Amino acid sequence: MIEQLTSLEAPNTGVRFADFEAFCATYRQRQDALSLIKQLNQMTKAVQRHRGMSMALLAGSTLFQGDFNVLQHQVERRLASLEVFAAQTGLLSARDKENLHNAWHTIRADWQGDDVIDNFELHSHFIEQLQVMIAALAKLLERPVSVLVAAEAGLDLPGEDASGYPKMFKQIELLNFAARQVTTMAEQVGRIRALSTYAAAKGFCDYHHDRKLRYAISTARSSNEKLRHQTERLESVLTGALPSLSMIKTYELKLMFLLNTVESDVLSGMTITTNSHNLFKLATEIIDVYLKVVDDAMDLVSRWNDEDLEGWLCLV
Numbered sequence: 001m002i003e004q005l006t007s008l009e010a011p012n013t014g015v016r017f018a019d020f021e022a023f024c025a026t027y028r029q030r031q032d033a034l035s036l037i038k039q040l041n042q043m044t045k046a047v048q049r050h051r052g053m054s055m056a057l058l059a060g061s062t063l064f065q066g067d068f069n070v071l072q073h074q075v076e077r078r079l080a081s082l083e084v085f086a087a088q089t090g091l092l093s094a095r096d097k098e099n100l101h102n103a104w105h106t107i108r109a110d111w112q113g114d115d116v117i118d119n120f121e122l123h124s125h126f127i128e129q130l131q132v133m134i135a136a137l138a139k140l141l142e143r144p145v146s147v148l149v150a151a152e153a154g155l156d157l158p159g160e161d162a163s164g165y166p167k168m169f170k171q172i173e174l175l176n177f178a179a180r181q182v183t184t185m186a187e188q189v190g191r192i193r194a195l196s197t198y199a200a201a202k203g204f205c206d207y208h209h210d211r212k213l214r215y216a217i218s219t220a221r222s223s224n225e226k227l228r229h230q231t232e233r234l235e236s237v238l239t240g241a242l243p244s245l246s247m248i249k250t251y252e253l254k255l256m257f258l259l260n261t262v263e264s265d266v267l268s269g270m271t272i273t274t275n276s277h278n279l280f281k282l283a284t285e286i287i288d289v290y291l292k293v294v295d296d297a298m299d300l301v302s303r304w305n306d307e308d309l310e311g312w313l314c315l316v
Contacts, residue, residue, distance in 0.1 A: 023312050026145045030305050032089040033137045034298045037179065039082055040137075041294050044130045044183070046075045048190035048287065050107075051123035052197050056276055058116045059201035063277045072108070079104055092133065099129055117208060120194060127190070131183050138179035141301060142172045146308035170237055171301065177230055178297035182248075185227050186290035188220040189255070193283035196262045200276035205266050213267060217259050224255060244296045247289045258282050 050071055053064040079100065086092035103126040111119060144167050195213045199205035205213065231248045238245070265274045
């Protein structure tokens, strides 16, 4: 019945059914993409923790064993859910799904016998794949559904100029910030967490880990400067629409404390006195704040998506 009406106008609207179909399909695809980004973000958080805990276990620590067993089971369930959801929505390619499956299988298989650097690199490669997928999905969301569909239908939505640029620029900035800058910063702290936790569990930091840690800290300091400036800009642009943004600045002191502790103790060349579990816990607090901002940003884009739907329905 709908197929027979797609070339006709919807009753009393002056809009073709095909336009309604296009809007609804685009709206639904964006909601699915936002949900998938949040799933990938949570998967990233879990794999980052798995990396840190497995490296501590390889160093001989037993402090993380119970949490590690629970986490490993959760990662399995998250991956299975991701694969099913991706298959149902068609938003990840067959190659993407295969890469995720193979990356996790490689990490999970006989990890107890891994060289610790291999363990670190395998996890980091998996996380990089997850972040590339997040960025690609965010790119698809840059043009608000109202701008995309209304432009194709030759319509204007109320409350926006004909181009829709103000809303689109705001959405582009937020998506780039959350899906690229914040996730990158979280991963840099995640690498510091994994390497410093391993070294603290061993009681000393060897040359290879020392080099990697120094580079990770230098990169994190540089990225934090850029993140701070963009956070301040978005706070002004979004005018309170994303409250968790303020937590990035609030936790900057904890970030500096973490970086200074690692530099002064883990990289001191002396016996490390900081407890590995305390290092892991502090870094985790910071990472969780970053990844919450990513989730909250996707929730905000979802609300904007709903506003687009309401604006579409209220066209006169």
